[in-house]
Amino acid sequence: MAATIKDVAKHTGLSIATISKYINGGNVLDKNKKKIEDAIKTLDFRVNELARGLKTNRTMTVGVLILSLENIFFTSIISSVENVLLQYGYSTIICDCRSDLEIEKAKLDFLVSKKVDGIIMVPHGGDVVHIKKALDKNIPIVLIDRMLKNIECDVVISDNINAAYDAVEQFIIRGHRRIGIIAGPKKIYTTEERLKGYVRVHEDYAIGLDGNLIRYGNYDVESGYRILGELMEMDNPPTGIFVTNYEMTLGAIMAVNDKNIIIPDEVSLIGFDNIQMARVVKPPLSIVEQPVKGIGETAANVLLKRLSGENGGIPSIYRLKTEMLIKDSVKTIINQ
Amino acid sequence: MAATIKDVAKHTGLSIATISKYINGGNVLDKNKKKIEDAIKTLDFRVNELARGLKTNRTMTVGVLILSLENIFFTSIISSVENVLLQYGYSTIICDCRSDLEIEKAKLDFLVSKKVDGIIMVPHGGDVVHIKKALDKNIPIVLIDRMLKNIECDVVISDNINAAYDAVEQFIIRGHRRIGIIAGPKKIYTTEERLKGYVRVHEDYAIGLDGNLIRYGNYDVESGYRILGELMEMDNPPTGIFVTNYEMTLGAIMAVNDKNIIIPDEVSLIGFDNIQMARVVKPPLSIVEQPVKGIGETAANVLLKRLSGENGGIPSIYRLKTEMLIKDSVKTIINQ
DNA sequence: ATATACAGGTTAAACGTTTCGCGATGAGAG
DNA sequence: CTCTCATCGCGAAACGTTTAACCTGTATAT
Structure with missing residues (x-):
């Protein structure tokens, strides 16, 4: 034909x-x-790229594997990854693993079988043998958003510790002493890091921790909604709540609306990601903003370096700074 | 190796x-x-899928090409497309063309060169020769969201005419007579259809059209923001405004917040897409919701049918119904 | 006993490239 | 006038599969 x-x-x-x-x-x-x-x-x-790839063992294609396509945080990253790669003649194959480790394995396999030259991925975590296998096949991999133990590869993440530190510090310097946190699922890297920041700032300001103020969600809308309710129904509820990802922030705001809670009079709120959403709610929401463009570009450039053969030994870690946008959703408490 | x-x-x-x-x-x-x-x-x-594909001329891969990865409307569709295809052993390669016709051409080329078995795409419109070329290579294509003239292929869209009709009708039966519309860019298929619904319901209720109430935006946040301001600053502003896509709806709400306009007392609002956003703003926003799951699943199934050889002649059009969610953002006007 | 069928295996060509090594040509140097 | 060398083109093998055609041996029907 x-x-x-x-x-x-x-x-x-x-x-x-x-x-x-x-x-x-x-x-x-x-x-x-x-x-x-x-x-x-x-x-x-x-x-015929199939024939060419068969001969050359290069496809000028990189695979991108993320937790969910319906998560704008990830899709924005992809967008900037593509921006960079396109300039160097690379195309991308994007895969979505629905936050499911098994699908992640299958999709990684798919990418390997498509003979991509490199991979950028958000690992689900929990298991790394499939990733190691791909690395063994000499396919360079760059991890984003989450770091993994027991694996040697480049990683690009937000400085989650200080992101949480900064957010909670904003509460503290405005007089808050009981600060709730809606954390992610246990064992997940970002959860642990963000909690570490939360704990550390409490230490630095010599504020005791109350285990009841620390709640583990699921990084989804439902858990944000539910936990905000739980926190507010405590006998001694927090005066400020820090929500640690976008979906849960959505849920928290829905709960606030449904329960007719007045922000920031009844409780102060700091959310995560998505500046557009922050401008859409009333009052405007204070948020921690991750550097999506930066993460994407960095990841792409790191991968390009590997692809060009500069496999200069040890994998490197890029910790990008987040930004703190304070709006009217945080109240200053006069007397303690 | x-x-x-x-x-x-x-x-x-x-x-x-x-x-x-x-x-x-x-x-x-x-x-x-x-x-x-x-x-x-x-x-x-x-x-080795490369070698296999070279021999068989099948890759069990379908290409998906959309306007933007940062648009949750499209990514949700993709998600459900993938859901279906995965069950039949097909994988997907997702491409983003940044709403740019030239990039669309390049990406389509890329997909063809990757020897995908079929393609699902949101066409930018304006030019169709590249699409025709792909069809000539016997690659079945399913269009979603937008229909194109002068081209013969299956298409899955929302019933945009009646979506707009229903939304505007909600205003009318609540006593509104001056209804503004923030439309998309001229010449775009969805823009024309949604405007058609707007015009048609005015005819049916014998309400005269005021050209000043019809404004063309750009389907982005900025134009939604700007046009909402323009409409509200008219000498004789509308009592209700219908915003015809998600991004512009975001912009419109930002403008409402910045200008301290009270919804629905000062103006009623109906937006488009994304039920989560609708629940996050206050008061909850009335929206037209497109059947993203349905669009994705239908498109996938139509493509599968083609792929299995049932190329039964004429391409078909699937017009899926939208849903109207009325919340507190629309006021009932007592006396006309 | 012979014909038939069929299961299970093999050989070899083909898919569309890239690439190595070699040959031909011609120009400049000696 | 011959030698050297650069330039350009060619033949052929190789990449890892699939598949048509063919072979062999065993079980079944006649």
């Missing part, structure tokens, strides 16, 4: 080797160049 | 043809089956 290099050869009277040479930028006489270009145009010839 | 079918053959003492037969589900003696399975496991053999 489609024209092949052979057809071009026949059409020009040259050999396929010469055509191939031309395609790949080799030296060809000007008059032959013309001929070939003409033939390619009239035959509408396109290199 | 990686094990090939040849290695498995050598390891088992069988011929590569037999191994291939086994892989593809042919008849093989039980004892040989065992041997092969063992060999595959110990050698960690995986089929």
